[in-house]
């Protein structure tokens with residue numbers, strides 16, 4: 160009987176040959192049955208473990224070290240990668256299996272796919288010629304901090320759930336708060352307010368608007384938000400609009416002044432009008448460093464306006480002022496920039512910046528401070544029994560300062576970064592990127608074809624070609640298509656602007672010069688294309704213009720796809736259509752144009768043709784003039 164039982168047991172767990180071996184051994188030594196059972200259970204346990212084993216510490220050590228090498232190689236070699244990948248939607252989906260693997264795969268296989276499939280589809284934000292959006296902060300200390308964070312693997316929703324996670328966040332937020340010169344109220348050590356790490360600036364804006372709405376509900380004894388109004392400038396980030404829509408309140412997007420900043424006066428007028436119309440102003444978002452052009456709302460005058468709009472004791476008006484400085488706020492760690500925040504801080508209830516934008520810390524790391532934590536806790540507290548703990552009244556439970564319950568140990572990477580760089584290292588980084596942006600601005604200002612929109616206050620420069628928006632739009636398209644730089648546009652007061660942001664920590668002086676050469680080179684093309692347009696409709700040119708100028712134009716690089724049409728044909732076909740001549744006349748002498756065309760390829764030079772303007776008809780290529788240009792083109796190209 161026992162034998163049968165054993166047979167059954169072994170049968171389940173072991174291969175048959177093993178079974179017979181053990182079985183015969185056992186029948187000889189019945190007395191040792193118990194020992195045998197014990198050793199069998201060890202064997203079966205080992206078999207089970209072997210089957211389930213995915214990765215043990217030994218393998219982790221090996222691959223972990225390899226991965227660190229891989230990461231360092233990738234970071235150091237980023238310049239060899241394209242800035243923007245040459246892929247179309249679906250490129251990855253079609254290459255990967257449509258179902259998850261049923262069997263375990265090796266780390267080698269997975270990392271190989273990272274190399275072969277994932278990295279080729281990356282837009283490389285850390286590339287020195289990436290100038291789009293705002294920086295995606297990163298640095299080795301930050302990567303190490305994040306590695307440690309994932310290893311500790313805690314969920315820090317309350318002090319008790321992760322005491323170190325909560326307390327390090329308190330310490331680091333007070334460090335940073337002091338470093339940017341915040342008044343004591345905003346610090347944990349004051350016992351009144353404090354800082355908290357959110358997942359994004361959008362979350363900080365939403366959280367502060369929710370708290371403001373909650374306070375307004377109480378102050379005005381409201382049961383619905385229909386009378387509540389929030390305010391920002393038309394240049395505020397779209398996350399303010401999103402927050403207003405989530406809070407179900409009206410949002411007034413006010414016109415900024417000539418300096419692209421919202422003024423206290425504009426705000427006051429809007430608020431007074433709304434009060435007159437029986438609405439309740441409750442929230443203002445002032446932006447310090449707009450996303451389009453890094454302009455600053457006029458915080459001192461906004462603060463003045465709000466302090467004079469306090470209402471009466473029967474109808475108090477308590478408008479929450481939030482400062483969104485997601486990008487530029489990082490610069491406040493430099494004393495020379497702090498006045499931008501501190502002049503006017505008196506009325507500020509909350510503020511935020513993203514250390515993951517400009518403070519060498521990787522996403523996500525949204526630093527937010529409030530003057531009075533009770534407003535957040537009033538609005539966002541949840542306290543079921545399973546989250547309660549004995550020290551609730553002695554410390555912060557950050558679940559009550561934001562939307563999610565579960566929270567990452569974000570302060571760890573920020574702590575690594577602040578300690579490894581020191582405040583002086585961080586200041587140096589900010590100053591260096593501002594310096595590079597100012598260098599770019601100088602190059603821009605020397606070229607009269609361009610105009611800057613706004614000022615260079617941080618690492619962002621916004622500019623356009625003089626003339627119609629379409630020119631700048633075309634210019635940006637050509638530049639981005641070339642793969643030499645990557646920038647994105649913005650719309651500012653009807654202007655289509657190209658944003659040039661210093662993003663990567665590896666961008667150098669020569670990258671900036673190179674970037675300017677690329678922009679200038681493509682501007683030559685776009686403007687030369689423009690000459691074709693002008694020459695096509697010479698009817699509105701004065702005879703004097705036509706008599707004194709030569710016009711050269713490339714037909715090959717024409718972005719409208721006319722490359723196979725000869726210029727005379729082109730002119731003939733267009734003149735029969737008879738479109739009106741719309742563009743301002745731009746005069747180029749032959750020598751100026753050939754100078755501008757210096758850096759073009761020889762093939763496009765072969766397409767250069769000349770027009771004898773006096774007769775208003777195209778002539779055959781002037782061989783002499785073309786030779787001159789070809790010769791100049793043979794000189795070394797600037798890049």
Ligand SMILES: *Cc1c(COP(=O)(O)O)cnc(C)c1O
Pocket residue numbers: 293358359360361362396398446448449450483484485486513525
């Ligand atoms: C980037 C940015 C935001 C949005 O930040 P998220 O963290 O992505 O939500 C908001 N406001 C300004 C001014 C920004 O520059």
